[in-house]
Amino acid sequence: xxxxxxxxxxxxxxxxxxxxxxxxxxxxxxxxxxxxxxxxxxxxxxxxxxxxxxxxxxxxxxxxxxxxxxxxxxxxxxxxxxxxxxxxxxxxxxxxxxxxxxxxxxxxxxxxxxxxxxxxxxxxxxxxxxxxxxxxxxxxxxxxxxxxxxxxxxxxxxxxxxxxxxxxxxxxxxxxxxxxxxxxxxxxxxxxxxxxxxxxxxxxxxxxxxxxxxxxxxxxxxxxxxxxxxxxxxxxxxxxxxxxxxxxxxxxxxxxxxxxxxxxxxxxxxxxxxxxxxxxxxxxxxxxxxxxxxxxxxxxxxxxxxxxxxxxxxxxxxxxxxxxxxxxxxxxxxxxxxxxxxxxxxxx
Amino acid sequence: xxxxxxxxxxxxxxxxxxxxxxxxxxxxxxxxxxxxxxxxxxxxxxxxxxxxxxxxxxxxxxxxxxxxxxxxxxxxxxxxxxxxxxxxxxxxxxxxxxxxxxxxxxxxxxxxxxxxxxxxxxxxxxxxxxxxxxxxxxxxxxxxxxxxxxxxxxxxxxxxxxxxxxxxxxxxxxxxxxxxxxxxxxxxxxxxxxxxxxxxxxxxxxxxxxxxxxxxxxxxxxxxxxxxxxxxxxxxxxxxxxxxxxxxxxxxxxxxxxxxxxxxxxxxxxxxxxxxxxxxxxxxxxxx
Numbered sequence: 001x002x003x004x005x006x007x008x009x010x011x012x013x014x015x016x017x018x019x020x021x022x023x024x025x026x027x028x029x030x031x032x033x034x035x036x037x038x039x040x041x042x043x044x045x046x047x048x049x050x051x052x053x054x055x056x057x058x059x060x061x062x063x064x065x066x067x068x069x070x071x072x073x074x075x076x077x078x079x080x081x082x083x084x085x086x087x088x089x090x091x092x093x094x095x096x097x098x099x100x101x102x103x104x105x106x107x108x109x110x111x112x113x114x115x116x117x118x119x120x121x122x123x124x125x126x127x128x129x130x131x132x133x134x135x136x137x138x139x140x141x142x143x144x145x146x147x148x149x150x151x152x153x154x155x156x157x158x159x160x161x162x163x164x165x166x167x168x169x170x171x172x173x174x175x176x177x178x179x180x181x182x183x184x185x186x187x188x189x190x191x192x193x194x195x196x197x198x199x200x201x202x203x204x205x206x207x208x209x210x211x212x213x214x215x216x217x218x219x220x221x222x223x224x225x226x227x228x229x230x231x232x233x234x235x236x237x238x239x240x241x242x243x244x245x246x247x248x249x250x251x252x253x254x255x256x257x258x259x260x261x262x263x264x265x266x267x268x269x270x271x272x273x274x275x276x277x278x279x280x281x282x283x284x285x286x287x288x289x290x291x292x293x294x295x296x297x298x299x300x301x302x303x304x305x306x307x308x309x310x311x312x313x314x315x316x317x318x319x320x321x322x323x324x325x326x327x328x329x330x331x332x333x334x335x336x337x338x339x340x341x342x343x344x345x346x347x348x
Numbered sequence: 349x350x351x352x353x354x355x356x357x358x359x360x361x362x363x364x365x366x367x368x369x370x371x372x373x374x375x376x377x378x379x380x381x382x383x384x385x386x387x388x389x390x391x392x393x394x395x396x397x398x399x400x401x402x403x404x405x406x407x408x409x410x411x412x413x414x415x416x417x418x419x420x421x422x423x424x425x426x427x428x429x430x431x432x433x434x435x436x437x438x439x440x441x442x443x444x445x446x447x448x449x450x451x452x453x454x455x456x457x458x459x460x461x462x463x464x465x466x467x468x469x470x471x472x473x474x475x476x477x478x479x480x481x482x483x484x485x486x487x488x489x490x491x492x493x494x495x496x497x498x499x500x501x502x503x504x505x506x507x508x509x510x511x512x513x514x515x516x517x518x519x520x521x522x523x524x525x526x527x528x529x530x531x532x533x534x535x536x537x538x539x540x541x542x543x544x545x546x547x548x549x550x551x552x553x554x555x556x557x558x559x560x561x562x563x564x565x566x567x568x569x570x571x572x573x574x575x576x577x578x579x580x581x582x583x584x585x586x587x588x589x590x591x592x593x594x595x596x597x598x599x600x601x602x603x604x605x606x607x608x609x610x611x612x613x614x615x616x617x618x619x620x621x622x623x624x625x626x627x628x629x630x631x632x633x634x635x636x
Contacts, residue, residue: 025389026363033393033415033444053361054389056447064446067596164593300349300365300395301415 003027003299004224011037011044011228012272018049025054027299034301035224039065039108065108072096072111075165076198079116082133088126091117091191091199093170093209098229100194105232109225113157113166117201119188120171127155127169135160135167143332151177151321173209174217177321182212182255203237203244204251211264212257215290219309219316223294224271231268238277245277267291349395354386355379355437358494358505358553360445362437363390367398368408371429378430378508378529378542382550392444394436396429412436416443428535430542434510441492441505442590448494448503449595449602452588455488455502456480461560462502463631464493464610466588469537472567475515476623478543482522487549488557497598500605501556506549508542516541518620561634562612565623572616573626581612611635 007028009015020028032038042058042065050058076096083090092100095111118126135158139145148156154170172184187209191199201209207230214226238244252261266284268274270291293312296305303309317326349365351372356362366372395413398404409423410432416439424432442450453466454477463485465473474490481487488504495502508529511519516539520528529542562581576584585603586592592599613630617623 022387022389026393029389029391030363030393030415051387051389053391057389057391060446063598064594067594067598071596301393302395302413 002295003031004295004297007031007035007037007041008224008271008295011041013044014273017045022051025051029054029057030299030301031297034297036110036222037108037225037228039110040105040225040228041108043107062108065110068111069099069106069109071165072114073099073196075114075160075163075167076100076116078133078160078163079114079130079167080198082135083118083126083129086125086129088118088122088129089188089199090126090169091188091201092194093117093173093201094213097194097198097200097206098233100196100198101200102195103233104236105229109229113168115168115170117170117173117184117188120184123155123169123171127158130158130167130169134162138166141336143336147329151175151325153178173212175320177325178216179319180212180216180256182208182257186254203233203241204248205255207234207237207248207264208252208255208257208261211252211260212255215260215263216257216319217316219313220290220293223290227264227267227271227294230264231272231274234265234268235274245280249279263287263290267294271295349397353379354384354388354390356382356384356388357437357507358489358503359447360441360505361385361388361391362394362440363392364394364396364433364436366396366429366433367404368396368410368426368429370426371396371410371433374430374530375433378544381544381547392437392440394433394440396432396436399423412439414440416440422536424535428532430529431532431535431537431540434507434542437507438491445494446591446594448496449592449599450590451493451495451585452491452590453493454490455493455504456485457488457502457504457557458485458631460557461636462488462493462557463561463563463627464502464559465563465565466585467565470567471565472515472617472620472623473565474509474511475518475567475620476565476627478509478511478515478519479522479620479624480627481509481545481549482519486552487545488553495559495602495606496556497595497602499556500559500602500609502559503556504549504553506545506553508544511541511543513538515620519543559606559610560636561631562607562610563627563630564612564614566614566616567623569616569618571618571622571626572614573630574614576612576614578607578612581607581610 032041039061042061076092093115095109096114098106138157138159145156153172153175154168157166157168159166173182174180187205190202192202194200210230252258265276265280266287267290269276293308296303298304350367351369352365353372353375354363393414396410399411403409408426410429411423412421412432412435414436453464454473455462455464456477467473477490487506489506490509492505493502527544532540615626617626
């Protein structure tokens with residue numbers, strides 16, 4: 001059995017870790033690292049009977065993830081201190097939101113940049129407030145900067161000069177040029193509050209965003225982690241609220257994300273064994289390509305199936321922008337690379 | 349991958365996969381004397397690979413990958429495959445290891461106490477450690493020194509010492525040629541030749557020792573010794589640590605304890621013999 005399948009089986013408890021041959025762990029650990037999910041696996045196997053050195057490595061991972069989570073939540077607090085005086089309210093997104101809510105998927109989850117959502121009308125003031133509080137622009141390239149401002153769903157990334165941490169300030173959850181336009185006003189106005197007083201998306205919107213991020217915006221790189229988020233959050237939301245799946249369906253329809261939400265649910269079933277309610281539990285022949293892409297990793301952690309990888313990359317761009325604009329964008333990027341290569345400067 | 353090797357250095361078990369036989373064979377020769385446990389799962393994976401299939405044979409160039417990747421790292425020619433493997437192993441430790449605080453520093457031990465030397469490349473910390481390791485010191489490592497956040501002990505990472513440029517002749521004159529790797533001439537880091545640590549240093553690699561003296565050597569110029577304050581030593585070591593920030597409070601605690609409990613000096617020396625004499629003198633003056 002391939003390491004990536006063993007890894008997934010261990011994650012959901014379909015396989016007894018004690019039954020693994022010592023060498024099987026090489027591939028499992030390598031794949032888990034490549035998917036940025038080693039600490040997630042370490043949490044799932046916290047009570048398991050493991051080879052002693054693997055148990056020690058997993059304990060390191062759990063401790064490191066706890067520190068990283070504290071640092072990420074501190075960064076959210078820093079953003080609040082920068083934005084609150086200007087009266088700008090924001091909603092936490094993705095990893096830091098899951099951590100703020102203490103959700104199952106946040107156990108061991110790697111958190112990258114701080115992702116926040118503000119109302120589109122607040123975006124300029126938010127940028128100013130952050131710049132005044134010590135954040136700086138990362139990208140100095142004028143084309144990239146303009147591209148972000150004109151066409152993306154977020155500001156160009158900002159980095160804090162003292163703490164070296166990035167913040168992504170979103171005004172919606174998909175690029176402006178995307179075929180789908182979620183209702184950003186509804187996302188912000190129907191947000192809920194965490195114990196610490198941070199706003200986060202309500203459960204149905206959170207699942208919609210997770211599905212959109214994975215299936216409508218990305219090329220499925222790191223897809224197993226995003227799918228794990230979706231699987232565990234929908235499982236727990238449904239356990240707490242019997243009407244959750246119905247609410248998710250309605251909310252996904254509002255945002256134009258019904259297809260993404262349904263596919264994410266089916267993939268959760270096919271990969272992680274999620275149990276789906278009626279109306280969700282059906283087959284779509286094209287799902288097989290997504291499953292193959294998610295499992296496309298060899299025992300050394302390398303992405304396999306390069307053609308499929310490329311196809312999903314092209315798909316992500318196809319969804320993000322109309323063809324003429326895509327052509328113009330790729331042309332500009334290509335010319336820039338050429339001129340940088342000839343002038344000897346490093347490409348960004 | 350086609351070829352692979354398993355190596356344990358200090359607490360880290362590596363597996364190194366390669367598209368070519370040569371780097372793996374060179375590693376196996378260099379690390380033949382290290383204890384190995386074939387059943388132990390690998391903590392870290394290094395991959396040495398050709399970017400395109402034909403580049404295995406046609407102007408073969410070795411790309412360095414693994415669990416952690418530096419996106420714009422330049423490949424090396426196959427003749428420098430051993431250096432690629434070394435860089436790959438260092439990268440995985442620097443970016444992935446969380447059990448200990450990592451200091452970019454060399455270290456040697458005597459009587460259960462450690463002398464830790466931190467400095468930029470070219471400061472001579474590797475050469476000093478290698479030379480001391482040939483006398484009555486135990487070589488702990490020339491690249492990384494690990495500090496246990498819980499107890500404050502130093503742990504060894506005695507990979508094969510990477511001797512560079514003039515240091516090659518200085519050390520080669522004193523050791524059995526069987527302990528030296530092949531000469532890698534004209535690498536991006538200059539000429540490189542690896543030195544296998546003494547068997548007793550490898551056998552003792554899991555024994556923790558108390559940090560006793562911190563030195564910040566500077567090769568070249570007149571002899572000078574300057575006592576360094578806790579604050580400066582702290583700041584310099586945060587810069588020399590690859591995971592200080594990631595360890596959070598545990599890293600702060602470990603580093604604070606290290607600089608409070610360990611006398612620190614900046615030293616300058618014009619040549620290795622003077623450097624060694626200076627180190628021995630400071631060690632003799634260090635209170636027990």
